[in-house]
Amino acid sequence: MFVLLSQLLTSNRPEETPVAQVAGAMKTFGAFRAEVADLTARIRARGCDRLVLATESSYAFATGFLAGLQADCRIIIPPNALPGMLAHFVTADCPLLSNIKRDGDLIPIDGATGGAAAFSTLDPDRCQLDFYTSGSTGMPKRVPKSLAQIEDELVVLDQTWGDRLAGAATLGTVSHQHIFGLYFKCLLPLCEGRLFFPQTFEIWEELLAAAPPGACFVSSPAHLTRIPPMDPLPKESAAPVIFTAGGPLPFEAAQTAAAIFGPIPTEVYGSTETGGVAHRQQREPRTPFTPLPGMQTRIDDQGLLSVKSSYTDGGDWDATNDLAELQPDGGFILSGRANQFVKIEGKRISLAEVEKYLSRSALVREAAAFILGGGRETLVAVIELSDAGWTQHAEIGAFRLGRALRRELVPNLENAAMPKRWRFVERLPVNAQGKRQQVALNELFTGGDGAD
Amino acid sequence: MNDFEQEIKKLVIKTLNLEDITPEEIDSEERLFVDGLGLDSIDALELGVAIQKTYGIKINAKNEDLKEHFASVRSLASFIRSERKELGA
Numbered sequence: 001m002f003v004l005l006s007q008l009l010t011s012n013r014p015e016e017t018p019v020a021q022v023a024g025a026m027k028t029f030g031a032f033r034a035e036v037a038d039l040t041a042r043i044r045a046r047g048c049d050r051l052v053l054a055t056e057s058s059y060a061f062a063t064g065f066l067a068g069l070q071a072d073c074r075i076i077i078p079p080n081a082l083p084g085m086l087a088h089f090v091t092a093d094c095p096l097l098s099n100i101k102r103d104g105d106l107i108p109i110d111g112a113t114g115g116a117a118a119f120s121t122l123d124p125d126r127c128q129l130d131f132y133t134s135g136s137t138g139m140p141k142r143v144p145k146s147l148a149q150i151e152d153e154l155v156v157l158d159q160t161w162g163d164r165l166a167g168a169a170t171l172g173t174v175s176h177q178h179i180f181g182l183y184f185k186c187l188l189p190l191c192e193g194r195l196f197f198p199q200t201f202e203i204w205e206e207l208l209a210a211a212p213p214g215a216c217f218v219s220s221p222a223h224l225t226r227i228p229p230m231d232p233l234p235k236e237s238a239a240p241v242i243f244t245a246g247g248p249l250p251f252e253a254a255q256t257a258a259a260i261f262g263p264i265p266t267e268v269y270g271s272t273e274t275g276g277v278a279h280r281q282q283r284e285p286r287t288p289f290t291p292l293p294g295m296q297t298r299i300d301d302q303g304l305l306s307v308k309s310s311y312t313d314g315g316d317w318d319a320t321n322d323l324a325e326l327q328p329d330g331g332f333i334l335s336g337r338a339n340q341f342v343k344i345e346g347k348r349i350s351l352a353e354v355e356k357y358l359s360r361s362a363l364v365r366e367a368a369a370f371i372l373g374g375g376r377e378t379l380v381a382v383i384e385l386s387d388a389g390w391t392q393h394a395e396i397g398a399f400r401l402g403r404a405l406r407r408e409l410v411p412n413l414e415n416a417a418m419p420k421r422w423r424f425v426e427r428l429p430v431n432a433q434g435k436r437q438q439v440a441l442n443e444l445f446t447g448g449d450g451a452d
Numbered sequence: 453m454n455d456f457e458q459e460i461k462k463l464v465i466k467t468l469n470l471e472d473i474t475p476e477e478i479d480s481e482e483r484l485f486v487d488g489l490g491l492d493s494i495d496a497l498e499l500g501v502a503i504q505k506t507y508g509i510k511i512n513a514k515n516e517d518l519k520e521h522f523a524s525v526r527s528l529a530s531f532i533r534s535e536r537k538e539l540g541a
Contacts, residue, residue, distance in 0.1 A: 202493045203500060205511050205518075222494060228501045228511065345494065399473035403490030415492045421471060 002158045002192050004151050006122035009033060009066060018195040020059040021169070021210075026195065027059060034113040039067035041115035042107055043097070050074045050094040051107070054081035058176040058186040059198035060099035060109040065187075068097060069122055069147065075129045078140065080177055084357075084412030088140060124148035131179060133272045134350040143272045149311040150187070153275045156292050156311075157188050160279070161266075164240050165216055169195040171207050172218035179272045180245040185218040204228060213237035217261065220246045222345040222416075224265055225253045231260075238262025245270065246346025248334065254282040269334070274318050275311045278332070288331035299326050305334075342371045344379050347416035354379070354419070357412045361405060363389035366428050368436060369419060372445055381405075381419035382441050384428050393424055421445060454480065457529045464525070467502040468495050480526040488524075496522065503528070509535040 003011045015030030043051070051073045055061045068075045078085045081100055090096045090105050099109045127147035132140040165188075172185035181200075189196040201207035204227055207217070217239050224244055233239070242257060242265040249267050258264040263281070269289050270276040278289035278297075291297055295309045298317070305324040312318040324332040342349050351369045358367035358381060366384040371377050383405070385393060393401050402422035409418055429440035461475035464484070468491065482488040485496065499522070500511055509532060511518065521531035 203497055203511075205500070209512075223497070226494075226497045226501055228504045230510075397472060397477065399470060399477070400490075402472070406490055406492075407487070415494060418492065421469075 002155070002162060004124070005066070005154070005187065005191060006124045006127070006147060006151060008191070009036060009070065009119040010121045013193065017193045019190065020062070021195055021197050022057070022059050029193075031113070032063065033119075035063050035111055036067045036070070037117045037119070038112045038115035039063055039097075039107075039109060040070040040117040040119075043067055043071035043073060044117065046095065046107060048073060048093060048095060050076065051097045052076045052078065052086065052089045052094060053097045054078050054086060054177060055097075055099045055109060056081065056200075057099050057198040058172075058181075058196060058200075061176050061182075061198075062186055062190055064097040064109050069127045070117065070119060077129060077131050077177065077182075079132055079134070080175070080414055082411055082414070085140070122147060124151050131272050134348050134353060139353075145311075149275070150183075152309075152311040154183065154188055154191055156294060156309075157183060157276065158192060159293055161241055162192060165192065165194065167194065167214075168240050169197065169212050169215040170218060171197040171201060171211050171215055173201050173204075173207065173223040174218055174220050174246075175200050179275065180243075180268060180270070181218060183276070184243045184245075184268070204230075208233075211237075214240060216240055217242045219244050219265070220346040221249050221253070222246075224249055224257050227253075227256060227260060233261055235262075241266055243268055247343050249282065251282050251285045271320060273313065274307050274320060275309070277307050277320075286333055288327050288333050290331050297324075297326060297330050297332055299324060305332060342377075342379070344371070344377060345416040347414060349379065349417045354381070354409075354413065354417055357409050358383065358405065358419075361389075361408050362386065363392055363401070363405065363408075365389070368428055368441055370438070370441065372421070372442065374446075378420050379417070380421040380423075380445055382423045382425060382428060382444055384426070385424050389424070398422065398424060454529070456533070457525050460525050460529050460532075463502060463506060464499065467498055478525060480529075481524050483523055484525070484528075485522070503532065507532050507536060509539065 003013055013029050015028060017029040018026055019029055019032045020027045051068055053064045053068060053075050076089050078089060086096060092105055095105045095107050096102055097107045097109060124147040129145050131143040131145060133143060170185055170189045172181055174181035176182045176186045186196060197210060214237055219242060221244060239261045242261055242263055244265045245268040249265060254264050264283060267280050268276050269278045276292055277295055278291045280287045280289045295307055298306050300306050300319060303323045305320045305322050306317045308317045321337055323335045325335055326332050342351060354369040355367045358364050363386055364383055365386045368382045370380060372380050406418045423444040429437040431437055457480045458475055461478045485491045504511060521527055
């Protein structure tokens, strides 16, 4: 039974409805509502009107999401919970709502149930949230959304997949801090009254060991291209739907996943800005994407796909950064990206941001980060080392120096944004105008004396 | 040096395309992930797949010591050895 988020806490949903599987025990809707009440009371007592919501657990996130809105707060959702990211947003007036530990400016989501709060049905147009994505300048970019937009999209997702998902538990390898994971792994199951697992599984073996029969998987190309050799799931435990997003899934990976888990993975195409746009199951190579109900598509004069629905910004046309070929029926085939963002392992990466954080290291004088094509696309870095950097290089060698630099990036960048291959040089190759010589940079990895 | 550990080191380097490092430079007891060698979660995923393909063993996630088995080359070597013994290989 689908219930809108704005009405969930004031609905007559039965107390025993499953919500999430937390540490081996099931949280019911009754327990969830009690935890939201306690948290709402604590947020109200704090008296803030904005907060940052970043958690490790999708269940903690769901509690914080509804409690924050009940307490009339604008909710800021950063793309990850790394300390460097949170430092952009968290202040005394805009505390962190989280189950992770932090000194000060924190309202802990700890599962307490002592406090009481009266719930009201939310006004979805008044409830405001700010999502953030990687920005081209190296600063996160704000994408505001109203609860009404989020609800409109969840209704569409329920219309499209609700029947097939009926009763299925959900487990994911993706984080709820990104909009795809938030909708498919957390909010859609919550609205539909289906059990979800709050953790982000890193390896398939752990996910499969935890999965009840017939569970839905929410994953990404990073994981679906790395399935270990295993026997197919028995027919009665096969997944009803496997969702994946973030980037194109290779045709062969789609077939491998189907052979083991049951269905061909359902690729959801969309972005934080547009929300979910279209979906496909690759029964054959180049299967076009089919727009979700109510989603209009067109191609602008630069060949870019534009989309429009009740949940795009202001209900207006929203240009994507993807080139596409439109089909007569409104479906489309993606044919590449058009701007300075790159996608690695399905995550949107800003090269400017990677370079910015690399340059902060005492070991680095200047840094160039870019993508090397050919086979799997790889994020690489060429580093002009400082004197301290060369000293380290002599002591620990190039490989460990690269790994040491990755460790320096940990507070600010996700794994996917960490360069995989490194070259250390006396001078970054630039021309007389000081402009970087990309060909020379590439050759450091692909040919010439700098290669392997 | 232990031959099997040497083989695992080669497998790690080859599977993950590690550059500028030789098997001899990896200490059998140093931690593979985070600090130590500094591998990440995608590396873990790929290494798990390669070990299962190469040695025909199954990684059982109900095995609570999985993280410990993957801690170092030495622990990985003894884990693979004992799993293969169970398979009778």
